[in-house]
Amino acid sequence: MAQPQEWLYGIHALESVLERExxxxxxxxxxxxxxxxxxxTIINQARKFGIAVQFCLRxxxxxxxxxEQHQGVVARAKPGKQYNENDLAQIxxxxxxxxxxxxxxxxxxxxxxxxxxTAEAAGAHAVVVPKDNSATLTPTVRKVASGAADVIxxxxxxxLARTLRDLQQSGVWIIGTAGEAQQSLYDCKLSGPIAxxxxxxxxxxxxxxxEHCDELIKLPMxxxxxxxxxxxxxxxxxxxxxxxxG
Numbered sequence: 171m172a173q174p175q176e177w178l179y180g181i182h183a184l185e186s187v188l189e190r191e192x193x194x195x196x197x198x199x200x201x202x203x204x205x206x207x208x209x210x211t212i213i214n215q216a217r218k219f220g221i222a223v224q225f226c227l228r229x230x231x232x233x234x235x236x237x238e239q240h241q242g243v244v245a246r247a248k249p250g251k252q253y254n255e256n257d258l259a260q261i262x263x264x265x266x267x268x269x270x271x272x273x274x275x276x277x278x279x280x281x282x283x284x285x286x287x288t289a290e291a292a293g294a295h296a297v298v299v300p301k302d303n304s305a306t307l308t309p310t311v312r313k314v315a316s317g318a319a320d321v322i323x324x325x326x327x328x329x330l331a332r333t334l335r336d337l338q339q340s341g342v343w344i345i346g347t348a349g350e351a352q353q354s355l356y357d358c359k360l361s362g363p364i365a366x367x368x369x370x371x372x373x374x375x376x377x378x379x380x381e382h383c384d385e386l387i388k389l390p391m392x393x394x395x396x397x398x399x400x401x402x403x404x405x406x407x408x409x410x411x412x413x414x415x416g
Contacts, residue, residue, distance in 0.1 A: 186317030283314025
């Protein structure tokens with residue numbers, strides 16, 4: 171039986187895997203004739219770990235990643251670690267003051283990648299998504315995350331409402347974002363063990379998710395625009411939490 175594998179691409183993503191999990195890489199494909207210092211470093215590191223390197227025409231690379239922006243480097247790799255509810259329980263138990271990002275139905279891989287990058291930069295311990303109706307850890311997500319996808323766990327859970335209840339029982343305060351909330355982000359206490367819940371693009375949180383939040387907050391919108399892209403709103407909220415957590 172053939173072993174499962176995936177395609178990785180982009181300079182940040184490949185640098186991150188080579189730094190943390192070089193054993194995952196099977197073969198590296200590089201754009202022929204491209205001279206780039208970071209790309210040269212990736213090639214040298216790959217060879218140091220005994221990873222085969224092939225130089226290819228652009229069309230060959232484009233075909234491997236179906237036209238995505240690969241920045242001249244693509245790798246065939248073993249799949250990364252998959253995180254589940256048991257892993258999340260361990261993460262929460264081991265963290266002195268858990269800080270989580272929960273995405274309820276974010277299906278755009280670019281938004282998920284951007285949220286992973288923001289969450290890692292903010293020092294969150296994990297990003298949680300439901301298994302259904304959500305973007306997963308694809309090569310596009312990894313590239314947009316610029317290496318963050320190999321650092322911060324992306325936890326897929328079967329039942330998000332049950333996960334929220336379990337987190338509450340572990341002492342984690344669940345903060346949900348909703349346009350109709352009465353309280354502003356900046357009027358809310360956001361320190362201590364906390365999980366920030368962001369809803370899907372355009373739809374917001376599902377009703378059951380909303381009902382399991384301890385508190386609902388909104389971003390104060392001063393202009394004519396009524397909402398922000400979910401990854402932008404996530405950044406605003408997460409770094410206000412960072413500020414309050416000190």
